[in-house]
Amino acid sequence: MSRCALAAMRINKNNFILLEYEIPEEEGNIKRGFRVLAPVRNKLCEGIVWDVKEEKSTGKKLKSITKVIGDKPFLNEELLDLAEWISKYYLTPVEKVISLIFPHYIRGRWFCHYEVLVTPEELNSSVSFRNDFSDFIEYIKGKKFFAKNTVVKKFGRKSAEEFISHLVSLGYIKEKLIFREEMTFKPHQGAVYAELLLNEDELEHFFVRNKRSKKQIEVLDYLKKAGKPVEIKKLQDDLKVSRRTLKVLEERKAVKLLSELSFLPEYMGQEKIISLSEEQKMSIDAVNEAIEKGIYRSFLLYGVTGSGKTEVYVKAAEKARELGRQSIVIVPEIALTSQIIKHFYRTFKDRVVVLHSKLSDGERQHSWKLIKEGSVDVVIGTRSAIFAPVSKLGLIIIDEEHERSLKEESEPRYHARDAAEKRCFLNKAVLVLGSATPSLESLYRSEKGDIKKLILTKRVGRGTLPAVKVIDMREEFRKGNISILSIPLKAEIKKRLEKGEQIIAFLNRRGYASFIQCRDCGYAFRCRYCDVSLKLHLKKGNLKCHYCGYKVPVPEKCPKCGSLKVRSFGLGTEKVVEVLKNNFPGVRIVRMDSDTTARKDSHRRILEAFAEGKYDILVGTQMIAKGLDYPNVTLVAVIAADMGLNLPDFRAAEHTFQLTAQVAGRAGRGEKGGEVIIQTFNPNEHCIRFLKNYDFNSFYEGELKRRKELGYPPYTSLVRILFSSSDEKSVIQASIQTADEFKYENIPFMGPAPAPLEKVKNNFRWHIIVRITKPDLKEKILKVLGNNHRRIKEQGVNLYADVDPLNMF
Numbered sequence: 001m002s003r004c005a006l007a008a009m010r011i012n013k014n015n016f017i018l019l020e021y022e023i024p025e026e027e028g029n030i031k032r033g034f035r036v037l038a039p040v041r042n043k044l045c046e047g048i049v050w051d052v053k054e055e056k057s058t059g060k061k062l063k064s065i066t067k068v069i070g071d072k073p074f075l076n077e078e079l080l081d082l083a084e085w086i087s088k089y090y091l092t093p094v095e096k097v098i099s100l101i102f103p104h105y106i107r108g109r110w111f112c113h114y115e116v117l118v119t120p121e122e123l124n125s126s127v128s129f130r131n132d133f134s135d136f137i138e139y140i141k142g143k144k145f146f147a148k149n150t151v152v153k154k155f156g157r158k159s160a161e162e163f164i165s166h167l168v169s170l171g172y173i174k175e176k177l178i179f180r181e182e183m184t185f186k187p188h189q190g191a192v193y194a195e196l197l198l199n200e201d202e203l204e205h206f207f208v209r210n211k212r213s214k215k216q217i218e219v220l221d222y223l224k225k226a227g228k229p230v231e232i233k234k235l236q237d238d239l240k241v242s243r244r245t246l247k248v249l250e251e252r253k254a255v256k257l258l259s260e261l262s263f264l265p266e267y268m269g270q271e272k273i274i275s276l277s278e279e280q281k282m283s284i285d286a287v288n289e290a291i292e293k294g295i296y297r298s299f300l301l302y303g304v305t306g307s308g309k310t311e312v313y314v315k316a317a318e319k320a321r322e323l324g325r326q327s328i329v330i331v332p333e334i335a336l337t338s339q340i341i342k343h344f345y346r347t348f349k350d351r352v353v354v355l356h357s358k359l360s361d362g363e364r365q366h367s368w369k370l371i372k373e374g375s376v377d378v379v380i381g382t383r384s385a386i387f388a389p390v391s392k393l394g395l396i397i398i399d400e401e402h403e404r405s406l407k408e409e410s411e412p413r414y415h416a417r418d419a420a421e422k423r424c425f426l427n428k429a430v431l432v433l434g435s436a437t438p439s440l441e442s443l444y445r446s447e448k449g450d451i452k453k454l455i456l457t458k459r460v461g462r463g464t465l466p467a468v469k470v471i472d473m474r475e476e477f478r479k480g481n482i483s484i485l486s487i488p489l490k491a492e493i494k495k496r497l498e499k500g501e502q503i504i505a506f507l508n509r510r511g512y513a514s515f516i517q518c519r520d521c522g523y524a525f526r527c528r529y530c531d532v533s534l535k536l537h538l539k540k541g542n543l544k545c546h547y548c549g550y551k552v553p554v555p556e557k558c559p560k561c562g563s564l565k566v567r568s569f570g571l572g573t574e575k576v577v578e579v580l581k582n583n584f585p586g587v588r589i590v591r592m593d594s595d596t597t598a599r600k601d602s603h604r605r606i607l608e609a610f611a612e613g614k615y616d617i618l619v620g621t622q623m624i625a626k627g628l629d630y631p632n633v634t635l636v637a638v639i640a641a642d643m644g645l646n647l648p649d650f651r652a653a654e655h656t657f658q659l660t661a662q663v664a665g666r667a668g669r670g671e672k673g674g675e676v677i678i679q680t681f682n683p684n685e686h687c688i689r690f691l692k693n694y695d696f697n698s699f700y701e702g703e704l705k706r707r708k709e710l711g712y713p714p715y716t717s718l719v720r721i722l723f724s725s726s727d728e729k730s731v732i733q734a735s736i737q738t739a740d741e742f743k744y745e746n747i748p749f750m751g752p753a754p755a756p757l758e759k760v761k762n763n764f765r766w767h768i769i770v771r772i773t774k775p776d777l778k779e780k781i782l783k784v785l786g787n788n789h790r791r792i793k794e795q796g797v798n799l800y801a802d803v804d805p806l807n808m809f
Contacts, residue, residue, distance in 0.1 A: 020062055030052065035181075037065070046108050081426055090413055107183070114147075115173060116144055151163075193230060194230055194255050215242075232246060277460055283312050292319070299452050300442050307456035307458060312434075313399070326393055330382065331382060332400045332403035332626070333382070335592075336400075336626065338603060351378065354381060355371075355381035356382040371390055397432045399627070402435045415804060436662065466636070470688060471679045484679075503637065509571070509621065510573050510595050515536070593623065630670075631671070634667060657690070722800055727764070734766075734792045738768060738799075745784055748770065750771075769808075
């Protein structure tokens with residue numbers, strides 16, 4: 001009996017389906033991970049072989065695999081095992097998981113071409129079809145083939161399809177589908193650098209011989225003073241030169257233009273001789289010993305901000321390279337990749353690649369291929385980089401392991417920390433979890449002995465932990481100060497500015513204000529599609545929903561009563577900038593949040609400009625709270641520390657503590673020292689009190705005690721079942737029916753109840769929370785969901801399970 005293959009077939013851009021196929025006799029060496037073409041319904045599709053069986057699981061006649069792409073597996077066995085584990089642990093179908101290890105930018109693509117079957121004369125005879133048909137005929141006349149995409153761009157989709165349809169019906173052209181195994185992307189044309197190629201003597205000679213070429217001389221002189229490659233955009237902005245001037249200099253071999261793919265960030269930092277502390281040495285020795293043994297081991301590197309965790313990471317990756325193994329470094333924010341990459345480039349040079357969503361598809365494909373070929377030693381990226389196709393994995397580092405952004409919020413809802421742990425186990429590799437404020441889950445596991453804890457208690461160099469001052473904003477209001485800046489904070493900002501020092505102002509909310517409301521009738525502007533208020537974005541002149549993107553212009557009057565007394569309430573980063581500018585005229589301020597960093601490379605540009613002293617104050621959200629190391633920052637202002645404390649989330653205190661401690665750690669990293677001012681309306685809140693004295697252990701002990709009493713993680717696991725639909729009755733009915741099934745299977749649960757955000761993107765939402773107190777409960781949940789999924793789907797209700805949820809909204 002012939003063997004058969006279970007393959008995950010791509011039926012459109014992001015959807016896969018598992019189907020069984022017969023393996024042709026001539027493809028006897030096919031195994032898991034091979035890339036194939038096979039029929040799905042009436043068309044050929046691309047897929048990945050998920051499993052190979054000696055016998056088919058059905059009595060039906062199977063279709064045969066049409067083509068095997070390549071002579072060896074495209075994806076290795078270990079990545080497939082990891083995907084299978086994610087599917088089982090997170091109660092997610094395999095079809096949803098496969099895209100994690102087989103991303104869109106490395107897949108093939110079908111191209112539609114048409115073969116011209118008749119002579120130009122016969123084509124001319126069809127011109128009578130439409131007056132403007134002659135242009136189309138003129139274009140394809142004399143061609144043997146033409147691509148559909150090309151004529152669609154030239155004549156528009158509607159006209160092109162009409163012309164093609166008519167010629168096909170006449171038998172003049174015939175459709176041909178061509179599969180390209182690899183997508184080709186245009187070279188990235190964004191950030192391009194100019195590098196000086198001339199030495200001192202050659203420069204002098206150029207200046208003498210080209211006295212009239214003033215712009216060219218300006219460019220060369222600028223590059224000489226910079227001492228490193230400079231972005232072309234910066235050159236153009238500073239010198240007002242054209243791109244043509246740079247092209248001429250390139251032709252004259254005076255400069256070299258480097259694309260971002262070929263530009264090596266070794267220019268970003270010079271070699272440094274770093275003196276390691278005793279605590280760093282002990283941590284490095286412990287990690288390196290595990291790497292040398294080639295065993296699975298996990299470590300929690302618990303070090304205060306500025307304690308040199310990154311140097312431990314680099315040394316561990318060096319040891320992995322010595323043993324011929326590769327490393328993956330995961331950071332929670334794209335903004336942090338440009339910071340951490342400097343440290344790794346000093347050691348690994350061009351054998352480091354970056355992998356994250358802000359890169360173009362071409363850049364990600366380029367990085368992915370380099371990784372697969374084994375041409376790199378270190379992969380640095382955000383959450384999805386955990387699936388990089390390294391073949392000799394020796395080490396995974398999760399920096400800021402407590403960060404919520406490590407958990408995917410759309411299906412499949414995996415956590416990068418847990419996926420990293422499983423991948424290290426599969427590869428007998430070492431896992432290092434680093435943080436100044438570890439998650440309670442990781443701390444609890446280290447106390448149990450599941451993870452070995454390594455501690456860094458002191459800052460490296462001459463940096464000291466900054467003094468923390470808590471300002472009670474209730475007292476400020478009693479004194480008549482209604483500003484968002486307390487009197488002590490204003491005084492400290494003035495003092496730092498006078499000294500030429502820099503300041504970071506933190507507020508974890510973008511926009512200008514939380515909402516706007518009519519003072520006469522109380523009408524509040526809410527999103528049409530979500531159960532939330534619209535946030536005011538004054539700079540863009542609109543009210544915007546941060547969930548679905550719905551926006552309306554800022555109203556001049558109340559739409560309900562016509563009153564002109566429409567006022568904004570609350571605050572966001574835009575308002576912080578405005579207040580600072582009003583209080584300190586002439587101050588140079590840059591804002592960093594998701595509104596100002598939407599464009600590619602904007603994270604790096606903002607941070608580099610701040611590092612170079614072009615701004616006095618950096619205002620931002622959580623993306624400025626971690627990983628930034630600026631010695632001239634001597635003051636950190638937490639504008640509203642308790643903003644997240646009253647959210648309906650049992651992790652609210654932990655999250656507030658972590659975020660505030662992290663942003664506080666940006667101060668005092670140089671010889672000048674530093675100070676942190678925390679403004680709050682709840683100075684007696686335990687997370688604020690313990691933070692003031694850096695009493696992290698007391699906070700964690702108290703929080704763990706509270707979690708144990710309430711039966712929350714890390715003492716139990718949670719699974720959240722969310723139901724959503726545009727029809728509220730269907731959602732309620734589906735959640736009640738599922739709850740009845742849970743009762744029948746003896747599954748303990750809370751709910752069903754409306755989700756805290758009851759309506760998002762025009763969908764009503766209800767949820768059920770299950771505490772996993774027994775090992776078999778997940779299997780029971782999966783059984784209930786499997787049995788009811790089709791019926792619930794037919795009711796028009798979407799259902800998903802979120803295992804270990806971090807977001808309960």
